[in-house]
Amino acid sequence: MTPLRLTTWFRKRMLALVLLVTVPMAAAAPIAFFIQKRLELLSEARGKAAQVAEVVRTAVDERPRLWRHVAVLLYTRLTLALMVVRDISVAPLKQRITRRLLGQAITSGADVSTGGRVDLRLTQADLGRMLGTSRSRVNGALKHLEDDGLIEVGYRTISLLDMAKLRAVAGPEIFSF
Numbered sequence: 057m058t059p060l061r062l063t064t065w066f067r068k069r070m071l072a073l074v075l076l077v078t079v080p081m082a083a084a085a086p087i088a089f090f091i092q093k094r095l096e097l098l099s100e101a102r103g104k105a106a107q108v109a110e111v112v113r114t115a116v117d118e119r120p121r122l123w124r125h126v127a128v129l130l131y132t133r134l135t136l137a138l139m140v141v142r143d144i145s146v147a148p149l150k151q152r153i154t155r156r157l158l159g160q161a162i163t164s165g166a167d168v169s170t171g172g173r174v175d176l177r178l179t180q181a182d183l184g185r186m187l188g189t190s191r192s193r194v195n196g197a198l199k200h201l202e203d204d205g206l207i208e209v210g211y212r213t214i215s216l217l218d219m220a221k222l223r224a225v226a227g228p229e230i231f232s233f
Contacts (some may be wrong), residue, residue, distance in 0.1 A: 139229060144188050149197045152187050154226040157207070161216055168223065174216040183214075201225075 116122045143152050157176065158168050166174040184194040198214070201207045206222050208215040216222060 149187070149189060149193060150200065151225060151227060153183065153194065153197050153201070154206075154222050155229075156183065156186055157214060157216060158219075158222055158226050168216075168219050171219050174219075176214050176216070177212060178214050179212050180209075 112126070116126060143155065147155075157178075160176050160178060161168050161174045164174075164176065166172075168174070180194045180198065181191045183198075184191045187194070198207065198209050202209055204221070206216070206218050206225070208217055
């Protein structure tokens with residue numbers, strides 16, 4: 057049996073065709089895995105949420121007085137969600153950033169009423185995702201806050217320096233998640 061000999065012309069055209077087919081397939085495999093994993097996690101979360109809802113429903117059916125507490129909890133969460141929507145839609149970026157930074161500080165257990173320094177492990181990209189804006193816009197606003205002496209930006213950290221001025225910029229409604 058004689059070996060198959062490919063001409064240079066044929067090899068050049070076949071290489072382009074093989075690359076045209078295999079490169080998108082190689083790129084699509086990790087994306088498909090990520091999408092599949094995300095769908096599995098969402099399905100699992102929905103199942104757990106349904107279990108929690110069933111436990112709450114059973115408890116409230118057995119003790120009707122719990123409805124008042126459930127209603128207060130739902131009211132508080134809805135109010136928080138509406139404040140977040142309002143902030144995203146109308147508040148200036150500098151104010152949104154200071155509110156989120158102070159909210160993160162409260163969540164981490166820091167006392168924002170005092171003047172002490174608070175270090176937050178937070179990237180600019182993470183902050184941008186929280187606020188629904190780009191990392192570059194967050195970077196610009198953080199530079200203005202840093203120039204004002206309110207914060208200090210480091211590698212994967214943002215340090216809150218002047219709590220009183222930050223609270224003044226943030227406004228009266230600071231919330232944490």
